[in-house]
Amino acid sequence: MALLTFNLIGLQFTWGFEMTYCTPYLLSLGLTKSKTSLVWIAGPLSGLIMQPVIGVLADNSRSKWGRRRPFMLGGAILTAMCLFILGWTAEIVGLFISDPEMAKPCTVALAVISIYAVDFAINSTQSSGRSLIVDTLPIAKQQLGSAWASRMTAFGSLVGYAIGTIDLMAVFGHTIGDTQFKQFTFIAATFFVFSVAVTCWAVEERVLITRKDGDARGSAVKLLANILKTTLNLPDRIQAICWVQFWAWIGWFPFLFYSATWVGEVYFRYHPEAAEKASTDALGDVGRIGSLALVVFSIITFCSSVGLPWLIRSPDSTTQKRSFTPRPPQSLRPFMSPLVTLLKKGKPDLQSAWQYSHLIFAGAMCLAPFVRSLRMATIIVSLCGVPWMLACWAPFSLIGVEINRLTAPASNGSPSSYRGLSNLNGDESLRLNHLDGGIPLPDQGDAGDAESDDEKDIENLLHNPSATTGETAGIYLGILNLFTTLPQFVGTFISMIVFSILEPGKSPELHGEKTSEDIETVKEKPNGIAVCLFIGALSALGAAYATRSMRRRG
Template sequence: MEEGRGDREKCTDGGWTAQRASNGGVVVGGNGDGDGDDAGKSLRRIVRLFFACMVAGGIQGAGGIQYGWALQLSLLSPYSQTLGISHSYVSLTWICGPIAGFVVQPIVGYYSDRCTMKMGRRRPFILVGCLIICISVMVIGFSADIGRHLGDTKEHCSTYNGPRWSAAMVYIVGFWFLDFANNTVQGPARAMMADLSAGRHGPNVGQSIFSLWMAIGSVVGYLSGANGKWHEWFPSLKTAACCDACANLKGAFFTAVLLIVVSMSVTMYLADEVALDKQDVGASSGSGGGGCAVFVDLFKSLKNLPPTMFRVLAVTAITWLSWFPFIQYNTDWMGREIYHGDPQGTAAAADVYDAGVREGAMGLLFCSVALGATSFAIPKLCRKLTSKVVWSISSFLVFALMAVMVVVGTVSMRGYRPSLAAGLTGPDPTLKGVALAVFALIGIPQAVLFSVPWAVASEVTAEEGGGQGLAIGVLNIAIVVPQLVIALTAGPIDGAFNKGNTPAFGVGGAFAFICGVLALIWLPKTRGVSNAAVVAGGH
């Protein structure tokens, strides 16, 4: 991309001069009056940027799509176990995420850097990805009903707690399509945010808006996941194959489709992308060569990686190694270790587990509130402390919180025997309170996770040159590889220790401590802001 170039166009309407920075054909300037705009115009630009990125905060943070992500992260691991997938194999269902990230994001990022469609570089991919997401969540929501038609048991779901393999296969297919579609949106959404905020606002401001949308969508999504009334509000969602918990999932996913359509429409309308001229494709997007060129360019990028970017990738990888155990098992931990439920046990045990999952979703809502509040402070913190110090502090905080989860889970399960649990009236109030506090506090480092690494990578990329789309595809490798490692090893660790989710959280805490040290040693001393006036974080 030609990130630093600005072309001035004289406009006769009102005698003002518009500055168009050709960051991939995205209008980032406003109505200028000589040296700068007044505060009102600056505020209008920020407001427009905020709403234009409603879906760009999308896959990892938009109101609509993050709503769906929140449901996926809080409900789908528990739901898959109700279909017969054992706890030790749940992590394997997440393998589609890293595979999709490795294959889809670089390809989509490469072609979004080169796209010459009239609607712009990024929006065509966002549109297609959102439509596939809507279809995928409906397939997942109706997987039990589809499985029944494909030959699963005809027994009523209120009395049958055995495996439903046809439904499980439909669920896995929907899950794979969902992750592929998520990754179709994620790269262009991140790149569009970098495009929109480049030059004037700085990468940390843009990524903080991204993080804020993530928080908004997550709050609504986790609130929906914590709600156990969907089946009462819409009784038609219940069928012989889909009882209360399943019907609640359906209702939440129907709402997700509505919000995705709304947020996508706002972004499609407000994002001021200008079509890229075909003659500028080579100059702005790197070498040509067709579809295979994306992986050629990708591996060339890895081969010729400058030391600074290599260190960013290494620390990013270790950071995500520390986070994936929590991401995959948060609500399952609440349902199993804190509430002592069992998704494949008796009806009473399954109900207790479902109550714990809903409580975990409520904890993740608190997490999202903390994430949103923290996102406002990140630009200022990075300017004062530097990005690497903020990154390091957040990793040490993750280490402390993971350690607390290990201790709380161990204490809760000490002396617990399922055969003696018939009279269990609920979780220990103190342990439940500590667990919810951990969920809330972990939103603080999560705000850093979802903004600072991308801002650092964007700044390093701007200094080294190259397209944001392909750069984000390269950075994504440092995320998908750790996810693949955790997906492949979490099950064997669970089987070896037979201690539920506690060993995985212990591993995550160890990686968080290592990351905190390496962030201080390896990361460049960036502050994530441009030389232009910063409009957020106090200036």
């Protein structure tokens, strides 16, 4: 489980770097907040395009290295290259343009292009990594696999934010860059490739073999039509999960991209000592202050990812057969059984826990516009650690169970009542063969081998509910990602309007021409980021209602 999800440490480490440092980095280049919010269309746009497309391409890939791993590693290498360009944009522009005034807009343009390229490349790795978890694990282990994924995500955030609080210049000098931003960029790029390489090396993956050569590679039009048709014909439960994700991410988008900057702004605006302590590296100061709050947030997220799975009831726990000895032991059962029974009855299921997490997040974000101290801002950000853990765990676990049910027959041996993707699209069934010493595929043309042991093994693989193939994982997770990215467009549009009205000028905390008078002026105005966080709280309430409504479909 740890090796299967290890790539998520590097993935979240890199996302954390982008969310913590790239907003203040763009503001330090002279962009206004409203223009910066438009840059962050890169995230949802890349997810909207890349994850479904990569999901379908990987679903049908017949690479000898497996369906997911080539996309994972290729995306990681491309992401690292784009991160290096992002860190050294000024130097790269300086090689071609010597005029400082002309170089400024070119530097901004290259930085924005680099962010777009990073987001597109990293989504290739993210899509394939999530699909690999669904492919590899049977239904009974989907919730545990998603729990491990959330742990690794939380650990990656924790490590990333912790490094962000360190003065890297004091540690490394000028060996890997002459600013905090460049050094963090170097570390993120290197570790991302390493973490993805570990998962690719450790995991055995199945190779896809289709009955017809033409089935594996369709035209771009057919691919997009496949995605659209599947989206419009989602099974009820998967559709319900997707809509909860939609409402939740309208709230999560401003939190993830602006919370670190918001904490830094609260410090600079409302603490008199901030102006005296401010160094010439305002970007580094805001990054370190914001990262400190996110370190506490990540610690709570990580602790929740370890503890909460023990307190939440597993799916189908009443019907699963267990091979281990019942607990408590026979000698202690008269004393412990009442307590064990009480704990079992008190355990919420994952869906209920997800609903409660939306309410916690909404309550925390409602307080954002009223915050006037660094301590309170840190507390509010930290409280969101538990909801974020469930946001990383619940949708993928629930949809993983549903995807595996699509490709597995019912427990009584009858066909599944779900509409499978292969039936929906009229394609022939897909066949999978284990890579790296797995089950070999028998010769399709030799009728005499029909009763061979290999054939029996493959039939068991294809028809045993505990060995589901997850062949449609890529497209369904890609569609889930559509419902994760589309609300980010909504969040971007809301942020742009709020910033244009409340904070139309350059950020006085981060722009190089700031003065104490500028900061005193904005202190009396509403904080645009806080207002965006409050609007996100209203959307989180909608997500809580949608989660509650899921029970009607299941």
